[in-house]
Amino acid sequence: MRPLVEVSGLHIAAVDGRGAQTPIVKDVSFDIAPGEVLALIGQSGSGKTTIALSLMGYARDGTRITGGSVKLDGTELRGLPARALQQLHGRDVAYVPQSAAASFNPSRRLMPQVIESAVVHGLMTRREAEAKAIALFAELALPDPANVGNRYPHQVSGGQLQRLIAAMALLTSPRLVIFDEPTTALDVTTQIGVLRAFKRVVREHGVTALYVSHDLAVVAQIADRILVLNQGEMQEIGEAERLISAPSHAYTRSLMAAARPPERNERPAAEERKPLLQVSALTAGYGRIGTNGMPLIPVLHDISFTVPAGHTLGIVGESGSGKSTLARVIAGLLPQAKGTVTLDGATLPPSLARRTRDQLRQIQFVHQMADTALNPSHTVAEILGRPLTFFGGLRGRARDRAVAELLDMVRLPAAVMHQRPASLSGGQKQRANLARALAARPRLLLCDEVTSALDSVVGAAVLKLLAELQSELGLSYVFISHDISTVRAICDQVMVLYAGQMMERGVRRVLSSTPRHPYSDLLVNSVPELRTGWLDEIEPAFGLESEVTTTFPNARACAFFPRCSVHIPGRCERDTPPIQHLSKGADIRCHRSENELRALAGTAVAAEV
Amino acid sequence: MRPALAVTGFLLKRLLFAAGTLLAVSLAVFAATEILPGDVAGAVLGQSATPEALAALRASMHLDLPASVRYLHWLGGMVTGDVGHSLVNNRPVSELIGSRLPNSLLLAGAATAFCVPIGLLLGICSAMRPTSVFDRVTSVATLSIVAVPEFFIGTLAVLVFAVNLRWFPALTLSPRIDSVEGFFRSMTLPVLSLSGIIIAQIMRMTRAALLDVLRRPYVEMARLKGVVGARLVLFYALPNALGPIANALALSLSHLLGGAIIIETIFNFPGLAKLLVDAVSTRDMPLVQACTMLFCLAYLILGTLADIAGMLANPRLRAS
Numbered sequence: 001m002r003p004l005v006e007v008s009g010l011h012i013a014a015v016d017g018r019g020a021q022t023p024i025v026k027d028v029s030f031d032i033a034p035g036e037v038l039a040l041i042g043q044s045g046s047g048k049t050t051i052a053l054s055l056m057g058y059a060r061d062g063t064r065i066t067g068g069s070v071k072l073d074g075t076e077l078r079g080l081p082a083r084a085l086q087q088l089h090g091r092d093v094a095y096v097p098q099s100a101a102a103s104f105n106p107s108r109r110l111m112p113q114v115i116e117s118a119v120v121h122g123l124m125t126r127r128e129a130e131a132k133a134i135a136l137f138a139e140l141a142l143p144d145p146a147n148v149g150n151r152y153p154h155q156v157s158g159g160q161l162q163r164l165i166a167a168m169a170l171l172t173s174p175r176l177v178i179f180d181e182p183t184t185a186l187d188v189t190t191q192i193g194v195l196r197a198f199k200r201v202v203r204e205h206g207v208t209a210l211y212v213s214h215d216l217a218v219v220a221q222i223a224d225r226i227l228v229l230n231q232g233e234m235q236e237i238g239e240a241e242r243l244i245s246a247p248s249h250a251y252t253r254s255l256m257a258a259a260r261p262p263e264r265n266e267r268p269a270a271e272e273r274k275p276l277l278q279v280s281a282l283t284a285g286y287g288r289i290g291t292n293g294m295p296l297i298p299v300l301h302d303i304s305f306t307v308p309a310g311h312t313l314g315i316v317g318e319s320g321s322g323k324s325t326l327a328r329v330i331a332g333l334l335p336q337a338k339g340t341v342t343l344d345g346a347t348l349p350p351s352l353a354r355r356t357r358d359q360l361r362q363i364q365f366v367h368q369m370a371d372t373a374l375n376p377s378h379t380v381a382e383i384l385g386r387p388l389t390f391f392g393g394l395r396g397r398a399r400d401r402a403v404a405e406l407l408d409m410v411r412l413p414a415a416v417m418h419q420r421p422a423s424l425s426g427g428q429k430q431r432a433n434l435a436r437a438l439a440a441r442p443r444l445l446l447c448d449e450v451t452s453a454l455d456s457v458v459g460a461a462v463l464k465l466l467a468e469l470q471s472e473l474g475l476s477y478v479f480i481s482h483d484i485s486t487v488r489a490i491c492d493q494v495m496v497l498y499a500g501q502m503m504e505r506g507v508r509r510v511l512s513s514t515p516r517h518p519y520s521d522l523l524v525n526s527v528p529e530l531r532t533g534w535l536d537e538i539e540p541a542f543g544l545e546s547e548v549t550t551t552f553p554n555a556r557a558c559a560f561f562p563r564c565s566v567h568i569p570g571r572c573e574r575d576t577p578p579i580q581h582l583s584k585g586a587d588i589r590c591h592r593s594e595n596e597l598r599a600l601a602g603t604a605v606a607a608e609v
Numbered sequence: 610m611r612p613a614l615a616v617t618g619f620l621l622k623r624l625l626f627a628a629g630t631l632l633a634v635s636l637a638v639f640a641a642t643e644i645l646p647g648d649v650a651g652a653v654l655g656q657s658a659t660p661e662a663l664a665a666l667r668a669s670m671h672l673d674l675p676a677s678v679r680y681l682h683w684l685g686g687m688v689t690g691d692v693g694h695s696l697v698n699n700r701p702v703s704e705l706i707g708s709r710l711p712n713s714l715l716l717a718g719a720a721t722a723f724c725v726p727i728g729l730l731l732g733i734c735s736a737m738r739p740t741s742v743f744d745r746v747t748s749v750a751t752l753s754i755v756a757v758p759e760f761f762i763g764t765l766a767v768l769v770f771a772v773n774l775r776w777f778p779a780l781t782l783s784p785r786i787d788s789v790e791g792f793f794r795s796m797t798l799p800v801l802s803l804s805g806i807i808i809a810q811i812m813r814m815t816r817a818a819l820l821d822v823l824r825r826p827y828v829e830m831a832r833l834k835g836v837v838g839a840r841l842v843l844f845y846a847l848p849n850a851l852g853p854i855a856n857a858l859a860l861s862l863s864h865l866l867g868g869a870i871i872i873e874t875i876f877n878f879p880g881l882a883k884l885l886v887d888a889v890s891t892r893d894m895p896l897v898q899a900c901t902m903l904f905c906l907a908y909l910i911l912g913t914l915a916d917i918a919g920m921l922a923n924p925r926l927r928a929s
Binding site for chain 2: 060089103104116
C-alpha cells in the first residue's frame, strides 16, 4: 500500500527581511501509512511544528520550504497554487493546535467555527454538519454535546476546548490530521481524559495522524511510530514500543533521562533545623474584604506550613489551586485577609509597602516567564546591577565585579553581561532571571513554575543549578509546580493544594508511598508513564471529571469531594474534613481513616505501581 | 436579556462618569477664561473707553462679582437649561448656537458619510495584503496627507476647483440642502478639504487594529481550515478589531465638530468652530463656555457609543 504522506529530503529555512536564510529543518524524510499515527518528538526549536505545517503546504511568515518534496497521496504540495492549497486545508488535512483557547475566534460561538470547514468546502449542509459535530462531541466525552456548541470559547474549560477543536478537525473526515502538542497546555489530570478521547476517535475512525509533542510519555500512549528530531535533524525513527524500550540514539536517551529527573538524596529531617519561613492559618483572596474577614473571591483557606533554613518546600496542584496566589502573599504582593507570615521569627507586614528594605531583600521572586520578567531594553548587567545598587549599595567597579560573580554563580559566560534578554536562549534567560533574584542576597526564593516554560533537558539543568546553589548559599526555596516529577526532583517537603486548601503535606517521599490523600493519588497517577500501553490500563472512569469546582452549597464541604472517587456521601459534602496524621509521616485533610484509604487505594486506580 | 442588562448598567456608569467629566471641563474652561487677559467690557468698548464706562459695563454684566459666584451662577443656569446670554450682542446663547449647529452637523455628517467607508475600506484592503504595493502606496499617501496642514489643502482646493476650474464656489456663506445639486456645490470643497486627514486617520487605525488581529493564532487556524478572503475579514478579523476601530472612529469624528475651525475660516462656513473663535476674540464668556461644553458633550457621546460598540462585539464583556 502506498504511504499517504511521503516526505523526502525536506529543507526549511527562516528567511529574514534581507533574504538571508537560516536552516530550521535539514534533510528530513519519512512516510506515514494510511491509518498510522506517527509522532514527531523534539524540544522547542527542533522544527517539529514547522515540519507539521509543511504537510499542509503551509509555511509561517518568515519561513520557506527550500528543498525536498512533500507529497500527500501522491500529490506534490510544494508549489501548489494558493487556491488548490485552500481546497486542501480543512478538507484533506486538518490541524489541531497546541492552544485551543487561542485558536478559537473569541467573538463567535463554537458550533459555527467547528462546522466551518465542512461548510466552506461545501461538503455538507449546515444541518448535517451540526448533527455530525454533536455526534463527535459525544464521542470525545464532552458534557452536554447537544448544547455545548452554543457557547462562546470563554465559557468552556481548556480541556473541553481542546476536545472541541479536535472535533473541528475530524468533522470533514480528513485524510490526515496533524496534532500539534494538543495536550501540552493542560493539567495532567485533564490531559489524561483528552488523550483518551483522542486515542479512541483515532482508533475508531482509522485516522492517519502526525502527532507532534515534546513529551515522550504522552507520545508512547498514542503513536505507532516515533521520529526523534534535534535542531531540525532526524536522530532516529522507529516503532514506538522499540524506541521507548531500547532507544538506539544517544539523544533519545538524554531526552528520556530528562523527562523524569532523578530524585535528590534524602537530607536531614526538617525538625532538626530552625524554620526560616512560617506561614500560619493563612487566608487570602481577591476583591474587597467583607465583614466576616473573608475576601470577595477567596483563593486560599487556612494554609499553614514551615520551611526550614536551607530546605525546599514544593507546592503542587492543578491550575487554579492557589499556588501562585500563595507565593504572592508571601512576597507581599497580595496582603492576606487572615493569618501571619513569619520570616526568621519576625512577623512580616502583609503589604509590600510596609516591609523594610531588608525584609524585601530576604525574599525574592523568580517568575515562570523570564521573557516577561526581564526588561527587554536593559542589558543583563543593568538588570543585575539594579538590585545590587538598591539592596547592596554597590556602584561602579564593585558592581561590575558583583555582576560577573552572579553570572558565574548561575553558570553563564561573563560575555552575556552586555547582551539584552532577547539575544539569550530560553535556558539562559531563566538563569539570568535567577541571577537577578540572587543579586539581592536573599534567604528565601519563591520559584513559580520556573522550569515549566523550558524544555525538559534545559529544565533539568536549571533544577540541578538550583540544588547546587542551595548547598553553596544555604538558600531556602518555595518551589511551585504543577509537575510532580519536577517537585520530586528538587523538594525536601511537599504540600498538595486543591482549590486553595491544603490536602496533603509531608516530606517528599509521601508522594511516592501509599496511602495518599485521594487528590494526591489522582495527581500522581495522572502522570503518564514512559511505556506504551499505560493509557489502556488505567480505569476508564479515571480522570474523566476534571473541572475544579470552587462553589459549594456548603462552605464547610471538602473542596475535593465532587471529584473524589472515595468520598463518603452525606459526610464529605457537609462537614469540614479533619487534618489527620498518617503513619508514613504526612498530614492529610480527609474524612477517610488511614486504614480505609489503604483498603480503597487499589479500587480507585487500577494501574498502581 | 442579560446583554441588555449589562449594557444598561454600563450606560449608567458612563452617564455618571460623563457628568463628572463635564463638571471638570466646565471648571477648567471657566478657570482658563479667567486667566485670559482683558475682558468683554474692554472688547466691547474699545481701547478709548474710560475707566468709569468700563466699570459701569462690568457691573451691568455682573463681572464685578467674585469668580466663584459667577461660576456657580452659570452652572446653575446650565443645569436648569438656561445657557445664558451672549455678553456682546445680548442674544440668548442657545439662539446663537442653534443657528450654527445645523450647519456644523451637516458638515460633520457629510464628512462622516464620505470618510468612514473610504477609510475603513482602504484600511481593510491594506491590512489584508501588508507590504504589498497597494499597502505601500496608501501608506505613503496617507502619511503625506496627515503631514500637510489643512489650510494648505483647503487653499489649494479653492485655487484649483474654485478659482481655476470654477466648478464650485470659493465661499460657503450658507450651506444649501434644498437641492442635490446645491448641496454638492456648497459642500464638496469643505468636505473634501476636511476629509484628507480624517480618512488617513481612520485608514491607519483600521489597518493597525486589523493587522494586530490577523496575527492571532485563531486567524492562522481559520486559514488552515480553508477560510480565506472576505469570510476571514468578516467573521474573524473585523469582529475582534471592532473595539479599537470604533474608538479610532470616535476620536476622528469628534474632531469634525469643534476642530473644523480652519476649514470653516477658509470657506467662511457658518459653523460652531467659527462661532467659538469669534467668541474668544470678543471675550464673550457665556458663549465660549457653552460651545466648549457642547464639544465636550459630543466627544463623550461618541466615545460612549464606541465603547458600547466594542462591548457588543466582545461576548466576554457583553455578559459581564
